[in-house]
Amino acid sequence: MHSPVYLAICTVSLSSMLWLGAPGLTSTVLGSTLAIAVLGVPHGGLDHWTGRRLLRERFKDHWWAIFFPAYLLVGLVFALGWIAAPTTSVVLFFLISAWHFGREDQQASNRSARWSSTERAARHVAAVAVGGLVIWVPALARPDEMRSLLQMIVPAESIDSAIRIVDATRMVASVLVPLAIGFIIASLVESPLALERWVPVATVAIAIFAPILISFSVYFCGWHSWLGLQRLRREESLSVAQFVRHVAPLSVAAILGVAVAGWWLQGAAVDSILQGQTSPSLRIVFIGLSAIAVPHLLLHELDSSIDRSPSIQEVC
Template identity: 35%
Template sequence: MNSWDMVAIGATLLLGVPHGGLDGAVARRIGWPIGIAPWLGFHLVYIALAALVAGLWWLFPLTSLSVFLLISAFHFGASDIADSGSHWLPWAAHGGLVCIAIPCLQPSQVESIFAVLVGAENASILMFGITILFIPWIISFIGYFGYAYYRPQYRKPLITLLIFFGLAATLPPLISFALYFCLWHSQGHIRRLWNSLEQHERNRSISEAAIYTIAAWISVGVIFYYLQGSAATLLIQLTFIGLAALTLPHMLLVDYAHRKIQKKEALL
């Protein structure tokens, strides 16, 4: 990795990961009880799910990375169009940006990153599977233009997708991912959740998110200090395995439970 890749990894950890710091607020908004015991219970469940993902990655790296890419596509696609709708074609087009377009536009660089995460042989197998999906994704991407013409609410997210597609085609994968994750995905998630919170919940959530964020940074630093290996390898492993571990509980809250609450509120 060059210095710009290191900056991209740092930005992902420092600016992107903290958007999950509001998950406690999400849990309370969907009805998780308030109190010491429920608070401890929430964190134990959250940490247990994250630890389960990390353990499964250790045992089944190829399957774990494949599933992580799949659920990330679902999560990113839903988040990108959350302000516009939930139709399947825009969802598929947005969901494939990180998990299909970036690997296929920068295959050699992405395969080397995958090799760090799951080994060279598994990385080759995974890249072969992703390459097969590139043509169907391109078809959905092209179809999205016509779809946005007839549904104007999707024009703004389509323009954003075009911008990030251009960045993915011209920039190294870690940099284009960091730009997308920090500038689009994370800020959009924080803004939507923040607007849904009452004022008293906002005050509590600020300090809570700060504590979670600092705890995550300290954890990464401690693990990085004690593990052996090159700095570049460890940073890639910590970043993406850590993201995978946190994505499962985060998705269960944001894309399942919280979305169900929003649909019920919309019907009232």
């Protein structure tokens, strides 16, 4: 299990910031974007394999004609939602992402049981609550920082959109965080020595004390994406070498994309960040990543619901 590594990463990150202080915003933006692109994006690098598995039986060799347009359309619609309805789109993205994070944790727990429909629904609520701690905790503990980041990302001239998003997220968090605490306590009481049960605690700690971009990058790259990569390699029965070879093209493309974004962030874009103004390049990076994420997480939840039995794994 990867939990000891993640707990160590959280400890080292918090200790480093305690002794050295948090890095500047420009360095944080570039470092977070690079980490997410290189370590995060590749865990969706074989989504077309998942699409082929789901569609090939019905559509034969034409599965790709259904999969790729649908996949791209979902991402495009969501990206446009940031412009047309930013508050609804961003809060919905937070909820879907939290659910996906929690479901990945459940599927990686290696323990299963049969649940009634009510109990299965409770597991989905637990997934949103616990899986979204990296979002919900900063909304409550670091609202001004979240508002400033959203001001730079959300395509709106007024700061009102960022304020509305933070207010709505805080309302959601005020309900889900107490639920998450209850789930975490129950999990620790059941098995206090299991290190994976302490992962949400570490996530809460780094979400409180570290800047949002750092805490999210540590969680997304150091925990969630790693679980996704492990699951993907296991499901496709690939050796490490085979897996790297198949995922490498997307990884290289991601690195090149981030290199271009990093070049764009030089000069005027960096100046606008430092002055608290909206950066168009920052918008493109984060809105683009979210547009990629939404079809990915919906695809894998669909795959889970079809391929897996009615059993639902533990949440923590």
